[in-house]
Amino acid sequence: MSFKPPRRPQFFYTTAPLPCPYVAGRTERKVVTEITGAEAESLHDKLSRAGFRRSHNIAYAPVCPSCSACIPIRIPVATFQPDRTLRKIARANAEVEGYEAPARASAEQFQLFQRYQQARHGDGDMSTMSFYDYRAMVEDTPIETMLVEFREPDDRLLGACLTDKLGDGLSAVYSYFMPGLEKRSLGTLTILWLVERARVLGLPYVYLGYWVRESRKMAYKARFRPSEILVGGQWRMLTDADLSPGRAPAADALVNTSPG
Numbered sequence: 001m002s003f004k005p006p007r008r009p010q011f012f013y014t015t016a017p018l019p020c021p022y023v024a025g026r027t028e029r030k031v032v033t034e035i036t037g038a039e040a041e042s043l044h045d046k047l048s049r050a051g052f053r054r055s056h057n058i059a060y061a062p063v064c065p066s067c068s069a070c071i072p073i074r075i076p077v078a079t080f081q082p083d084r085t086l087r088k089i090a091r092a093n094a095e096v097e098g099y100e101a102p103a104r105a106s107a108e109q110f111q112l113f114q115r116y117q118q119a120r121h122g123d124g125d126m127s128t129m130s131f132y133d134y135r136a137m138v139e140d141t142p143i144e145t146m147l148v149e150f151r152e153p154d155d156r157l158l159g160a161c162l163t164d165k166l167g168d169g170l171s172a173v174y175s176y177f178m179p180g181l182e183k184r185s186l187g188t189l190t191i192l193w194l195v196e197r198a199r200v201l202g203l204p205y206v207y208l209g210y211w212v213r214e215s216r217k218m219a220y221k222a223r224f225r226p227s228e229i230l231v232g233g234q235w236r237m238l239t240d241a242d243l244s245p246g247r248a249p250a251a252d253a254l255v256n257t258s259p260g
Contacts, residue, residue: 008037014063021124022215026067030060040142045167051230053209054164054173056140062210070210072230073221073238074169075191077198077205080226089185090192096150096158098193103145103162105135112157112178119179137174138162145173148193150186159186163194169205170198191224213243 012033020026035044035057044054051072052059062070082090110131117127129137138147144165150158159177163170172194177186194206211229212218221227222243228235229242 010043015060017065020064020067022212022218023067023069026069027064028062029064031063032058032060035059035142041144041167044143044164048164048166048171048207049168049235050233054141054143054171056136057142069212069214070218071212073208073211073227074235075195075206075208075224075227077169077195077203080195080224082192083225086188086192086223089188093184093186093189095153096186096189097153098190098197099149099151100197101147101149103138103141103147105131105138107131108157109138109147109149109160110134112160113176115179116176148190148197150177150190150193159190161190161194166203166205166207169203169207170194170201171207172209187220188223195224211238 010033012031015030015032017027017029020028033047033052035047035054040057044059047059047061048054050061052061054060064070113129113134114127117124117129121127138145141164146163146165148161148163150160152158157178158181159175161175162173164173165171172191175187175190191206191208198204198206205228208221208224208227210218211221213222222238225238227238229238
């Protein structure tokens with residue numbers, strides 16, 4: 001008779017309250033759990049479908065008191081159709097190439113990362129990250145992760161996107177770009193590239209993290225239609241009504257933190 005060792009329990013913890021980075025005057029709390037061991041890939045897949053995000057070997061999701069502003073959002077690849085504005089952005093950046101690279105930090109990436117942080121998030125914690133901090137962000141991953149680098153024909157690095165590969169899609173973890181090129185909408189270009197790459201790989205979704213309608217930094221994600229949001233533990237299509245001011249898409253976006 002073979003012996004099957006007992007499954008290690010998955011522990012979840014709640015963080016202490018902190019100021020919300022997206023909506024002024026609100027408090028942020030997260031539920032976190034460790035992604036580790038032989039089943040890390042499977043666990044991460046389940047948590048991603050439940051609205052969690054990854055940082056290093058930790059998965060997290062918002063459990064903020066009296067607030068459900070952070071709504072998980074993903075793009076269904078098969079039905080996604082870029083609108084006129086998105087097609088224009090793609091044409092304007094036709095010479096930019098995206099390259100998949102291993103999740104390995106380089107000095108070139110870090111220099112661009114520093115410039116981006118100082119220009120866009122100078123008062124944030126990430127603006128003080130050292131190269132070793134950046135390397136940990138990129139390389140400390142228990143799952144299949146890559147860096148997508150975006151380069152011009154002369155090989156100049158314009159941006160990069162740390163990306164996780166899931167069983168059912170690609171997940172954009174963190175992206176950064178060359179300051180001063182805002183008119184080129186490189187962040188939008190990155191998402192369009194991920195959608196096409198997922199299509200080639202036969203993956204049904206691109207996970208964008210959290211859509212926060214009240215945050216200018218996070219509201220743009222609703223531009224990619226059709227898209228799906230996680231409401232009451234179920235994924236459903238984002239509707240025009242969800243975009244209306246004063247309407248809450250969900251009373252509780254994450255009602256079940258179990259990965260099973």
